Amino acid sequence: MGEGSTTILSLVLNASMEYLSSETSTPSQIGDRSTSDVVVRIRTEDGRDDRLYCHSQILMEKSKYFADRLSENWPTCQILDSRNCVDVYCQESEFDHHVSVLRLFYIIVDGLFDDLWHGVKNAIGILQVAVKLGCPQIITACVNYLEAVPWEESEEEEILKIIPRLGSQVEPILARLLPVNHSSIMAIFLSTIRFATSSPLPIMNDLKSSAQEQLEYMLTEDDDAPLLTADDEIKSEVKECVKRLYGRFKNLLEALLSEVELSSDGGKMQSFQSFLSDLSWACQILTKLEIMRELVCNWMDASDKIVKVVKQARPTTELIETKLRVVEVAAKILEAIGYGTVILPTAKRLHMVKVWLPFVRVAKPLIDSATTTGDDAPTLKMDSELWQSLESTFVSIILALPSVEQAEILTEWLENEHIQYPDLTEAFEVWCYRSKVSKRRLSFISVNHDKIDAH
Template sequence: MLRIIPHLGSQYVEILARLQPVNPISVVGVFISTIRFATSSPSTSLRDLKSSAQDQLEYVLTEDDDAPLLTLDNEDIKIEVKNCVIDLLSRFNHHIESLLNASQDVVSEMTMVCDMHSFLSDISWVCQILTKMEMMKHLVCYWLEASSNIIKVTEKLNQDDDMPETRLKVIEVTSKVLDEVGFGHVIVPTAMRLSLVNVWLPFVQRTRPLLEQANSESEGGSSLQIDSEIWQGLESSFISILLTLPSASQAEILAEWLRSEHARYPDLTEAFEAWCYRSKIAKRRLALLDGISNGTSSQVPP
């Protein structure tokens, strides 16, 4: 078709119009409209369309053999994505605060649970988009600041542990946040890294056995698919963050981990061994330095 139709005359050229490259301005316009819709809170009747929009955006941003439809360094796109994420997190934060202040009867209503799950699903999806665009910093900072309230609401929603789907979604988002911090993609101060471990490590330890139990007790196979990569990623991230903390903070966390009934997961043995080695070597080096300063030794510490 591409070779023959152009030779048939100008009246037939329109047949190929839909195959021509799209104007970049039009692509940006479609992207902006789609990201706005994909991060909105439409009515129930439009949720399937919203899910489709999210899938297509992810496809457009996926690197493959075809030339990309748009460049991710486009400032208009970055600004729009940032604004959409800020709006999504603002609505999520308002929902969190509403649940914190609501009575248990209200919190237990299915609509509140569904809204919470919907927000978390959107945030989990947004993490994939932001990672591709190297724009995770804003979401990471929000998640760090809101961690305590998110856990309180999640525990409040799951007092009878009969709604583990919410916990799983929280874990999914947290794993992506921990990955960004643990492997240096987003740099945060030491105090925030310490808070991140202290807040989320106990929650993750409590959550894994609850999800495993929900799967084992489910009849006909559980709808909860616990991805082993999530757990492995969380474990690696905790270890990476832990190894960047001051030695005294590491000691407190490791001591609490060893006392915990959930010491089986995550396995912090690698961090524990590194702490023991570093502590022992540090003691020897400090002793050598003291000896040099007192003139009792001429040996230079390794």
């Protein structure tokens, strides 16, 4: 027998396994040959054959299967040791659970059942046998136990595989796994987005991060569809929450700009960094919901101020991490612009390049060279694809500008000491090609103009 089942059997044997017969008022106990009138043979395909001496009154009361087999309606019944004999066939893996069920018949107090399962796996095995043999009392006790206790992931998978096959009587076990209605999903989503975009005390940052992760998971389409569809109500609430988040960020930005040197109040810079992390996460959500425009425009309007705050801050190890957080948000904003998610006029796109291209080319070597020099130094977690993605975004934005503006940017790039990043070679090659063939490619325009003027 398995270790878990052996434990169950020993506990059952040690418990009060006496059944008081209403007719004879004498105690009955499983295995008591002096009072037994039925032999139950548990048999497997592998040839295992164990006999348990039982009592017909108990078997018939506890199990529909035995009630049928021992009734007068059953055509034949084997005789063994001058007793009725009932065969029960099972797989080897089910053997211990069949023995456990028979022994559980002999427990008087229902409450004892709560202490006898010793694990989800054993309870599932006993439940399957109880359903097979038609044992309502044990089925109820198993269901109550499994419905109440925690499950490990492997146990949950087994429950999903087995329980649905056992009928409606065990359905309460699946209650925690059933799909949730739309109104419940909406309620928890709205509560979570409000908390995730709030600015709680630092001690609650882990809780906020967890909320942000779950929101992103709710909206992600992976092997399963997103948990909810992004309708107008969801989009409106998310936009409002991010708007309030950005409003607090902007207020802090203005407060930092008013300080001559950002070294006296480290708390403000920590808050600034926290806001940047939240805005970086917000970009992920807004992108999924296709509502990035407002944040892009707000960030664009504040870009000069953000760069100024970082530049006037006293150089510290923490400042390097702040620069990284700024780059992370800027990269997402620029990506929305560069790939047409948010459409902006030429002047604003040009302004974004002129603000963030110099900032990024100076920030990258500082961030790349940053190392942890002590317990107090932050551990920078950089996305390995961040710089490559940002470089591609700059190329995309530059190539969408008028050729004259492209030439200005490329000239500055070729003369800059930080020419290696971002590498604008691709933009330079495209500009050269376009410039060389432009007269030939656009010659039809002047021809058409001449024809129009002639008329």
